[in-house]
Every structure is written in structure tokens, then in C-alpha cells.
């Protein structure tokens with residue numbers, strides 16, 4: 048690591064976020080990425096926005112905090128969530144649920 052220690056994009060070389068990436072994410076987010084979820088970001092897991100299993104990279108712009116519940120639920124039911132931009136450097140998910148009901 049260089050003097051700046053700024054390794055924020057590790058691509059496909061590592062699945063887990065680095066300590067520094069986690070630090071940068073906690074500076075950007077205060078809570079779980081899912082709209083209206085109250086879980087504080089520092090209690091969240093760092094999640095891949097585009098799933099690792101689908102080829103998503105461990106890069107800062109593809110990472111964000113989700114609580115354990117939303118991490119699992121979004122992995123199992125990605126169709127229940129819609130991704131949207133929050134500001135210029137953050138992401139959010141809106142829970143849209145199962146739209147077949149009704």
C-alpha cells in the first residue's frame with residue numbers, strides 16, 4: 048500500500064470490502080441503503096450493489112451498507128428492490144415488494 052493508502056477499488060481480486068473501503072462507505076452513508084431502514088451504517092454489512100456472484104466488483108461505487116435482513120432479502124429476491132442514485136456518490140434501494148398481489 049502506498050503512502051496515501053488509497054486502495055478503494057480492488058475489482059475482482061477480493062470479495063470482501065477492505066477496511067479502507069468500509070471506512071469510506073461509512074463516511075458516505077449513515078444508514079442501511081434500503082429506503083426508510085433505520086439500521087445505522089456502522090452496524091450494517093458491506094454489500095455488493097451488483098452481486099459478486101453476478102460479476103460485481105469490489106469497488107467503492109459498487110458497495111454500500113445493508114443490514115443483515117436486507118442483505119439476505121435482496122440476495123434472495125432482487126426483483127423486490129429498485130436501485131436509485133442518492134446524490135452524486137451514493138445508492139439507495141426502494142423496496143417494491145411483490146407487485147403480483149393486489
Ligand SMILES: [Zn+2]
Nearest residue numbers: 079084114117
Ligand atoms: Zn436494512
